[in-house]
Amino acid sequence: MHNDIEKIYVSENEINDMLNRLGKEITNDYKDRNPLIIGLLKGCLPFMSDLVKKLDFPLTLNYIKASSYQGIESTGFITIEGKVPDVKGRDVIVIDDILDTGRTLDSIRRVLVEHGANSVELCVLLDKPEGRKFDIHAKYVGGPVPNEFVVGYGLDYNEHYRNLPYIGVLKPRVYQK
Ligand code: IMP
Numbered sequence: 001m002h003n004d005i006e007k008i009y010v011s012e013n014e015i016n017d018m019l020n021r022l023g024k025e026i027t028n029d030y031k032d033r034n035p036l037i038i039g040l041l042k043g044c045l046p047f048m049s050d051l052v053k054k055l056d057f058p059l060t061l062n063y064i065k066a067s068s069y070q071g072i073e074s075t076g077f078i079t080i081e082g083k084v085p086d087v088k089g090r091d092v093i094v095i096d097d098i099l100d101t102g103r104t105l106d107s108i109r110r111v112l113v114e115h116g117a118n119s120v121e122l123c124v125l126l127d128k129p130e131g132r133k134f135d136i137h138a139k140y141v142g143g144p145v146p147n148e149f150v151v152g153y154g155l156d157y158n159e160h161y162r163n164l165p166y167i168g169v170l171k172p173r174v175y176q177k
């Protein structure tokens with residue numbers, strides 16, 4: 001697995017620094033608000049699991065599994081699998097691995113507002129500002145990455161590499177398989 005990585009963009013140490021900083025920011029903003037933290041499966045998994053351990057105050061957790069219809073990009077079409085969590089009156093923080101075009105988080109944010117959330121903020125480990133097609137802003141961001149396809153720490157290529165403890169770029173030969 002590690003042999004498939006050409007270059008590391010964000011090391012384990014850097015991820016840890018990001019987690020500590022985000023933990024402080026979110027604690028500062030939410031410690032008395034009993035927020036509902038909603039992770040987007042499956043990319044949120046390692047990030048969410050590590051981040052919530054930095055939040056030492058009352059909160060509840062839930063998940064959403066969203067699928068985007070690849071190939072009809074311009075429609076911005078997203079479906080949520082199963083029931084939308086009960087967000088009525090809650091201060092919600094949505095967690096995802098990366099903000100790219102913004103399509104996923106823009107749709108999810110709108111659905112949660114429609115379902116009566118009191119507030120919705122977004123938290124992503126990585127931001128690819130150059131990829132943005134939707135007018136959307138994440139309040140909590142670990143750090144930026146260039147407009148390249150990255151894997152690791154939740155981010156997959158064909159469902160693999162989510163378990164890498166760092167963020168990296170794949171060698172070209174991996175795509176040629
Ligand atoms: P968006 O809806 O275009 O912002 O894309 C968000 C989703 O696309 C992320 O949750 C990832 O699943 C996927 N994605 C975007 N960029 C990358 C990448 O560089 N590597 C792996 N997955 C990515």
Ligand code: MG
Pocket residue numbers: 043155156
């Ligand atoms: Mg994904």
